[in-house]
Amino acid sequence: MKKQFSKLLCSSILTSSLIGGVSATHVQAAADPLLGEVMWFAGNFCPRGWASADGQLLAINQNQALFSLLGTTYGGDGITTFGLPDLRGRVAVNAGQGPGLSNYRQGQKVGQEFTTQVPAHSHSLGNGVTATLNANGSTASLENNVASPSGNMLANGQRAATYGPQPTEPADSVALHSSSVSVTGNTQSAGQTNVDIRQPTLALKACIALQGVFPSRS
Numbered sequence: 001m002k003k004q005f006s007k008l009l010c011s012s013i014l015t016s017s018l019i020g021g022v023s024a025t026h027v028q029a030a031a032d033p034l035l036g037e038v039m040w041f042a043g044n045f046c047p048r049g050w051a052s053a054d055g056q057l058l059a060i061n062q063n064q065a066l067f068s069l070l071g072t073t074y075g076g077d078g079i080t081t082f083g084l085p086d087l088r089g090r091v092a093v094n095a096g097q098g099p100g101l102s103n104y105r106q107g108q109k110v111g112q113e114f115t116t117q118v119p120a121h122s123h124s125l126g127n128g129v130t131a132t133l134n135a136n137g138s139t140a141s142l143e144n145n146v147a148s149p150s151g152n153m154l155a156n157g158q159r160a161a162t163y164g165p166q167p168t169e170p171a172d173s174v175a176l177h178s179s180s181v182s183v184t185g186n187t188q189s190a191g192q193t194n195v196d197i198r199q200p201t202l203a204l205k206a207c208i209a210l211q212g213v214f215p216s217r218s
Helices: 002-019 024-031 064-070
Strands: 038-041 050-052 057-059 081-083 205-209
Touching: 064 081
Parallel strands: none
Antiparallel strands: 038 205, 050 205, 057 081
């Protein structure tokens, strides 16, 4: 009686699924995850049949089907153990190379959270930079009018008349020496303070399916 009821129940579920446009395969896939599937879980643990994607090593002889999918891409010696993906504190990206982007191979870990040095760069001097130039010169003073005869006249008392143009006093002249100004600088590091380069992040629990439907490539 129980066996007949169980068959009748399964038949009813299958019939309802087919009438509703949902295949039996889809019902099975919705109930069981794909082996090796990774999901995010809002709890602080992974459900039964799932393991934390934290890079732990599993025994090959106990997880042969999963090992056939992952191999040693995420660690392990490939003889007795293999590793699970380690998504602790990391953001997952699709493997391959997008247009104008870097190439990422399966299982590759790249990036860092902090940097202590900024890339090499240069700064140009603005218009606010000024330089002061001190010019050295000499002044020549010429005398053509003598106010005192002392030391400037002949010793005897004879006089002589001299005719010429009206004398003028020349202006003082300053000789400027050529000078040049050079500005030099040196390079210095930007300091040893770590600069946070992480994107805004929300931490969840990453889990990988240890049991489920073996995925088909076609």
